Amino acid sequence: MRQTDFLVIGSGIAGLTYALKVAQDFPDKKILVMTKAAADETNTKYAQGGVAVVNDLENDSFEKHIGDTLIAGDGLCNPQVVEIVIKEGPDRVRELIEWGAQFDKEKDGDYKLGKEGGHSEFRIIHHKDITGFEMERALLEAVSRQKNIEIIKHCFVVDIITQHHLGYLVTKATPDIECYGVYVLNLLTSRIEKIVTKTTLLATGGNGQVYRTTTNPSIATGDGVAMVYRAKGRIENMEFIQFHPTALYEAGLRGQAFLITEAVRGDGGILRNKEGEAFMQRYDERKDLAPRDIVARAIDSEMKRTGTEHVWLDCRHFTKEKFTEHFPNIYQKCLSIGIDITISMIPVAPAAHYSCGGIKVDQWGRSSIKNLYACGECSSTGLHGANRLASNSLLEAMVFAHRCYIDIKEKIEDIENVKDLPDWNATGTSEPKEMILITQSLKELQQVMSDYVGIVRNDIRLQRAMKRLDLLWEETEKLYESSSVSPQLLELRNMITTGYLIVKGAAFRKESRGLHYNTDYPGKSELVQNIVL
Ligand code: FAD
Ligand code: SIN
Numbered sequence: 001m002r003q004t005d006f007l008v009i010g011s012g013i014a015g016l017t018y019a020l021k022v023a024q025d026f027p028d029k030k031i032l033v034m035t036k037a038a039a040d041e042t043n044t045k046y047a048q049g050g051v052a053v054v055n056d057l058e059n060d061s062f063e064k065h066i067g068d069t070l071i072a073g074d075g076l077c078n079p080q081v082v083e084i085v086i087k088e089g090p091d092r093v094r095e096l097i098e099w100g101a102q103f104d105k106e107k108d109g110d111y112k113l114g115k116e117g118g119h120s121e122f123r124i125i126h127h128k129d130i131t132g133f134e135m136e137r138a139l140l141e142a143v144s145r146q147k148n149i150e151i152i153k154h155c156f157v158v159d160i161i162t163q164h165h166l167g168y169l170v171t172k173a174t175p176d177i178e179c180y181g182v183y184v185l186n187l188l189t190s191r192i193e194k195i196v197t198k199t200t201l202l203a204t205g206g207n208g209q210v211y212r213t214t215t216n217p218s219i220a221t222g223d224g225v226a227m228v229y230r231a232k233g234r235i236e237n238m239e240f241i242q243f244h245p246t247a248l249y250e251a252g253l254r255g256q257a258f259l260i261t262e263a264v265r266g267d268g269g270i271l272r273n274k275e276g277e278a279f280m281q282r283y284d285e286r287k288d289l290a291p292r293d294i295v296a297r298a299i300d301s302e303m304k305r306t307g308t309e310h311v312w313l314d315c316r317h318f319t320k321e322k323f324t325e326h327f328p329n330i331y332q333k334c335l336s337i338g339i340d341i342t343i344s345m346i347p348v349a350p351a352a353h354y355s356c357g358g359i360k361v362d363q364w365g366r367s368s369i370k371n372l373y374a375c376g377e378c379s380s381t382g383l384h385g386a387n388r389l390a391s392n393s394l395l396e397a398m399v400f401a402h403r404c405y406i407d408i409k410e411k412i413e414d415i416e417n418v419k420d421l422p423d424w425n426a427t428g429t430s431e432p433k434e435m436i437l438i439t440q441s442l443k444e445l446q447q448v449m450s451d452y453v454g455i456v457r458n459d460i461r462l463q464r465a466m467k468r469l470d471l472l473w474e475e476t477e478k479l480y481e482s483s484s485v486s487p488q489l490l491e492l493r494n495m496i497t498t499g500y501l502i503v504k505g506a507a508f509r510k511e512s513r514g515l516h517y518n519t520d521y522p523g524k525s526e527l528v529q530n531i532v533l
Contacts, residue, residue, distance in 0.1 A: 014376025073385025386514020
């Protein structure tokens with residue numbers, strides 16, 4: 001058993017930003033950061049386009065960035081939160097730069113600014129096309145200089161400890177559910193350990209792996225959301241799954257697909273269909289730089305109309321020098337599979353990319369469970385509404401990491417560690433006999449979610465999905481009750497719960513808004529509501 005004041009689950013931008021702030025303010029306290037994989041294996045590491053932030057007040061303004069965010073969010077953003085994130089963003093970016101992150105500059109020393117879908121101005125600071133890699137590097141280096149942060153790798157957080165584990169009946173209606181700590185599967189020893197903590201920050205990232213193809217790495221399995229749901233906390237707007245319009249299409253690929261950043265379209269890349277037509281002009285006056293929900297739906301529609309598995313991204317009008325100056329990694333990746341972007345078009349298709357909903361939090365990152373905070377992609381702050389504006393998520397993670405820190409700092413002295421929490425109970429379980437049961441169920445889940453709960457939905461598809469998820473859930477629970485836990489089983493269980501929450505949110509929303517498009521309800525409802533589960 002370990003005891004701490006500050007527990008952080010997740011080593012992406014949200015977790016590390018928060019950990020650094022707390023560690024600097026409380027030099028005598030130890031901050032524990034847990035991650036189920038290597039420290040840098042996060043969605044953060046794969047971010048490409050950059051960080052949307054207003055830093056050129058001559059040509060841009062907070063009002064314009066706020067306006068773009070609200071338009072993309074399609075009526076469901078919380079305007080107060082939008083203002084907070086956009087106005088506090090520049091300070092947080094400055095701190096990240098002080099910690100060592102580098103962004104590309106013009107010869108005169110100003111930051112180079114990129115543009116992506118839904119942005120009315122060039123405002124995206126970036127590091128080539130590997131912005132996330134650079135940010136994660138800088139954060140991990142800053143953490144390594146901070147002696148009171150301990151990163152514990154390969155530790156899989158299984159569940160949040162609440163009154164339920166002390167023998168009380170806890171339901172959604174229970175007031176003041178409290179988080180006392182977590183159970184963790186140590187992947188090196190295969191033992192479940194107990195961490196007792198005063199405060200916990202969940203920064204567990206997204207859930208793209210619930211779908212057959214995704215831009216997300218294998219860690220993105222919705223664990224934080226599933227844990228909070230099991231603990232009877234509140235989850236919001238899960239139906240808004242953002243599909244990135246342009247993941248690199250590779251025939252037969254399952255799992256993580258390589259992203260072709262939207263910034264390529266910002267610099268002039270053009271989407272074309274099988275017939276070579278630049279089709280986006282038929283769908284939206286903003287053409288290739290319309291918000292993501294519109295572009296992804298347009299591509300989906302073109303693929304269905306022409307019977308193809310991808311469309312094309314045309315960059316043949318770029319010179320090699322111009323393209324590689326901003327996108328050297330994409331250039332190399334394409335070349336590695338035989339595509340010289342100056343000669344051939346890039347095959348692209350939409351892939352699951354970002355979860356706009358998540359653990360419901362207030363303006364200080366507080367979840368509905370006491371002393372449990374959430375930040376980054378696993379949270380639902382109200383910034384993104386029904387569709388996230390490109391490059392707003394790294395910004396949101398930094399701003400909310402800071403807000404969680406401010407709130408926790410005020411409270412920490414008044415919180416006691418709860419003693420006598422029970423150990424994990426593994427009686428009656430044994431090693432699972434067949435891993436195939438787990439891997440097959442995962443494939444089924446991904447198939448169901450991709451076929452029935454993708455870019456375009458309808459009621460029959462959602463009903464079918466729910467039935468199939470019910471069965472998968474029942475089978476997996478049986479396995480879970482009789483098996484000693486493994487990361488594969490834990491992730492499957494979390495992904496089924498996440499899939500269930502996506503389907504349930506989608507079934508409740510009787511309208512089409514932002515990323516949720518249901519052909520049975522093509523218009524918007526007058527009742528503008530968040531769906532809280
Ligand atoms: P992550 O960075 O995903 O970190 C999650 C952490 O939680 C990991 O350390 C993981 O191991 C840990 N974890 C999860 N479950 C458990 C568990 N059960 N136990 C222990 N640890 C656990 N956004 C932008 O704003 N701009 C961009 O240009 C951009 N480009 C993107 C490109 C790609 C390819 C992808 C996938 C995303 C992109 N995004 C971008 C989105 C953005 O990168 C993510 O939303 C953001 O990085 C999420 O950060 P996070 O800290 O919330 O989670
Ligand atoms: C991209 O670079 O296209 C991804 C940006 C984002 O997801 O915000």
